Amino acid sequence: MYTSLEALRAAVPPADSTAAAGARARLDDLTKPQGSLGQIERLIVRLAASTGQVIPDFSQRAILLAVADHGVAVEGVSAYPQVVTGQMVQNFLAGGAAINALARAADARIILVDAGVVADVPDHPDLRRLAVRRGSGNIAHEPAMTADEATAALLAGANLVRAECEQGLDLLAVGEMGIANTTCAAALTSAFIGADVRATVGRGTGIDDVTLAHKWAVTTAALRRAGFHQTRREHAHDQPLSVLGELGGLEIATLAGAMLAAAAQRVPILLDGYITTSAALIAAALAPNLTAHLFASHQSAEPGHALALEHLGLTAAHGAAPLLRLDLRLGEASGAALAMPLLTAAARLLREMATFSQAGVSARDAQS
């Protein structure tokens, strides 16, 4: 059990370059033209670097779905009322949400976490209660949470994942739900990359032009209040816990801790969209080794998502481009669940394909 943030940060290992080289060598000996599986080959090499295994096993898959409310919802930055957060928890428990269908399709278990929902949600055996408070503060006017609350939420997420790893977990998709949380993701992204809110604020689940302009103003107010507006970029990197407390959210804190604990066990982390990627910005600032264990499932319709992914090195230039580009903007780990079969297929290729010598297939023509 992690009892301090320092212990958690120190537990995240770097990429395993030996395993990565082993995967690269094996790929080049399999019965296919070298490099012909394109990005899937780059994915395979990164999966080896994360897991430390040339041929990883992803038979025990889970989707961590963290849910919380956000005080900033009162500013009218979302197309939906806050009450929807609690209603969706009930929908997740009943199995009727998009992620329920997608998790079944990916044959992954869902770990549903109440990270701080305002509504009274009845107890349920499938609902994990990790809320350190009910709903975060309205970041336009006050911090989202105290530093102690941020630390507690991080450690709660980390210890949950640590326990799941002990029961068996090879691949972790992360997702979230929480009305108004794209506003927090935008504020976090602006704080970390020093970008104006016009580059980081998007339409979330579908707001109109007037609401979008209002969302810019609210996000700008939050950044100014917290002292992380534009020029303070370096400051943000030095104080990730402070950024989280000022501008984050309870599910974002839980997810950041969960990612660090998964990485500590060399379990690859499949990010979903903008909010989970903003949580990764926090976690990677706490432990830079984390990026070796992050995999971008998709690039969403939110404009700031690409900026956050680039900041984490999850781009084609690093051999780590997002696997899907489907204009998704749902959250709930929906993109991560859709991409999960690509990772399991990648692992099967390395495990099951024959080598040229095994199959009696001629290597390349000596003439060309």
Place this chain on the structure above:
Amino acid sequence: MYTSLEALRAAVPPADSTAAAGARARLDDLTKPQGSLGQIERLIVRLAASTGQVIPDFSQRAILLAVADHGVAVEGVSAYPQVVTGQMVQNFLAGGAAINALARAADARIILVDAGVVADVPDHPDLRRLAVRRGSGNIAHEPAMTADEATAALLAGANLVRAECEQGLDLLAVGEMGIANTTCAAALTSAFIGADVRATVGRGTGIDDVTLAHKWAVTTAALRRAGFHQTRREHAHDQPLSVLGELGGLEIATLAGAMLAAAAQRVPILLDGYITTSAALIAAALAPNLTAHLFASHQSAEPGHALALEHLGLTAAHGAAPLLRLDLRLGEASGAALAMPLLTAAARLLREMATFSQAGVSARDAQS
């Protein structure tokens, strides 16, 4: 059983707009913000239009893998010798190729077809013999096959798929293997879209600059010989069977027939890369209704592939963009198999998600 090409062409139905509208209406009633699943929603609507079912069932999935040799291989346009084609058939039968691992991952059966392999491949219960001849002619100097051979190969592919549909088939991925077949795909694409070979010829499984320039020359020679060089574009559309006979290949003919028969049964067709898409150019010229049943699994690293997809309307502008962009250049239906879980997941969303009223979730905020 199809005994004439005319009967096969006439059997392909148009899009079912009623089913498409039903799927659109159901999508908008499910517990997610409208449109938030982006391209997956556009995919769902097209799947309904193809199948004629608001909620399609894709539980019986197959991958048609057609293999043949190409006379043009003697021109040195590939990085591999022709003998590899037969060796790969053995590898497919032994289960050691990429597509074997990917088919298992997608839980799809492989229908392996010898459409015209030159090497002596021993009989095997899993190998379907549909070869109307062993290897096609060298298109740089002679037709690939006669019009009668092209028709016979088309009908053989069609009748194979018709029989498979009678046994149970809801979703058909198509793939191919055949040394030098990207040269034929490039020639076909140039003939249909009227583009210079520099836009349609690529590096295939990985040729160098010198071989690429040679491949341009060989492809140009084939187009000139056959009379389908650039300015003859309209001519090609009027005579698809002639284009196929002059510039195609035996697996390409088999696949074109297979697609028409699948579409005739309202079984959606998941294209793989450049060669299967060139087969679709032939099939769609024979029966324009076909395009309603075509789904682009990925956009490959071959430059001509995007042009061929655009010609078929398989683009974002038509709500039919390729699902994956992973720089694949293997063939074997590898991209189609990787994308197949997206289609099965899409069907599950429509089948399993709750509606707003069922789940007791509030619709959008009246304020926004």
